[in-house]
Amino acid sequence: MDLDKDKVHRKVKRKQAQYLKQEPKTDIGFQEEPSVHLFIGNGGLKNGVPREVLEHMLNPLQSEGYLKQLYLPSGKDYAFVTFTSTIIASQCLVSLNGVCIVEVCRSNESLLQSLPPALLHGPPVHLYMSYVNKIPSSILGCGVPKRTECSQVPPGLILLEDFVSIQEEDQLLKFFSFESETKQTLQPNRTTHGIVSANDEPQQTAIVVKRTEGGCSPPKATLKHRQVMHFGYEFLYGSNLVDPNNPLPGRLPAITHPLLDRMMEQGLITHHPDQLTVNRYNPGAGIPSHVDTHSVFQGPIISLSLGSQVVMEFKHPTDGKKVPLLLPPRSLLVMNGEARYLWGHGIPARTCDEVFLELLGYWETPSKIGPQASNVLPRSTRTSLTFRKIRPQPSICTCDYPLQCDSQNSSV
Structure with a gap:
């Protein structure tokens, strides 16, 4: 089940504090003003969230020109996403902030089957999202891993x-x-x-x-x-x-x-x-x-x-x-x-x-999967x-x- 507005707000602030503690040298800033960039707490690979599940949640209609870039840093419990407009980013934040990942997937059998057992049968995991002024340069600077x-x-x-x-x-x-x-x-x-x-x-x-x-x-x-x-x-x-x-x-x-x-x-x-x-x-x-x-x-x-x-x-x-x-x-x-x-x-x-998408046959389209592309x-x-x-x-x-x-x- 989803959480009430006040509890979501508290959880968002807690996730922001946890991120800043994990990444003390980060060059991003959290903000209340809408932005095309979003921070997604609990949406990372460390929590066992498959890329296709997160992509579906962020863009359920699979619309072209909607989702610009999704960043899933290796071994982290958070993700970042860039949309093509602040209006789309705002709609996404309003609709997804505080939602339970498993509950969103229940209407889609293929997505439900792609969830790992720990996420599917364990304690509910909710997404907590915030506007950020940019994508961390530590992620952008990594680039797509080379095949060699x-x-x-x-x-x-x-x-x-x-x-x-x-x-x-x-x-x-x-x-x-x-x-x-x-x-x-x-x-x-x-x-x-x-x-x-x-x-x-x-x-x-x-x-x-x-x-x-x-x-x-x-x-x-x-x-x-x-x-x-x-x-x-x-x-x-x-x-x-x-x-x-x-x-x-x-x-x-x-x-x-x-x-x-x-x-x-x-x-x-x-x-x-x-x-x-x-x-x-x-x-x-x-x-x-x-x-x-x-x-x-x-x-x-x-x-x-x-x-x-x-x-x-x-x-x-x-x-x-x-x-x-x-x-x-x-x-x-x-x-x-x-x-x-x-x-x-x-x-x-x-x-x-956790594997690099390169090993799954995505090497032909690195621009679509973003730096540090993992799943x-x-x-x-x-x-x-x-x-x-x-x-x-x-x-x-x-x-x-x-x-x-x-x-x-x-x-x-």
Whole structure:
């Protein structure tokens, strides 16, 4: 529900004070006199407000020559907008000041579905707007991020969008379904080879009775916030290893063979993987940063994303540099060389990701999206297929990255 006029006025003043405290060097001024520029408290990416939602609220009829520029600074809980006239800006302020974002979206199903769960089901978030004399120069001076700046990925990393079709994605999700009529709950296996991260601590392991190709049932486990199943070899989460002497019955499912052949044809791999881990992540779930064990797995690590996009974060072990990378649905991530053997990779646990619009295909029209162009993408259920190749035993890894190599560095 919307707020009364006096309460809105108090909230507006509070948001102004919060902004001035956050940005003590700002060169803008709040004013009562109408202006084409508006400050929008609570309308920022930090609050999980998607760009398309805010654009619709500011310009519900999608009229040409109405909205000049929308500014969503990265990591901030506020936004700025410039209209083409003070009359339009005044109408917008009067109609939207104090409104609840979710309530405005209830009449538009597509907008409602684009809201992240925290915004949709959490405490109501209201917009508080003020006239300002200008857009902060700190925002204007940033400019639109260049493609090369957003593409500084670790060496050896390849990302192929639309590696599978929508139809193939649907078939894979149906085949690797975690639904079952029969479950037997067992206590999780404990190992002495390593420590399970707090974010990956097994709850109770659910072995699901389900017949697949060849009459075999893949091992399945329920970890914290995600479910997994294994083919070829079982991945042991206590040690990040597999037992090369204990293969699972059957090989990788036939449904994956065309994908592997496609990888071979495109020169992404030189031999077929023999281990597959399927993860189903609930919205908001993550995985700690890690490097796949050198001594057990050889060659590239390959991951196919299905169902939802997610931002994966790569971290350098010495300088701590972090590189976020958006993995769209149906995309294939190939990690080889330095990206595979040196950089850690993980998924931060959060319900939505902030990404540059450049990565969403908006690069052709930067003038329409404004400087520091970003957006918030809510996560949904995501399934990943991670392919690995078991290293022949008792061979050891002789890579050029001993810092992260358990064959060459006993402290790993």
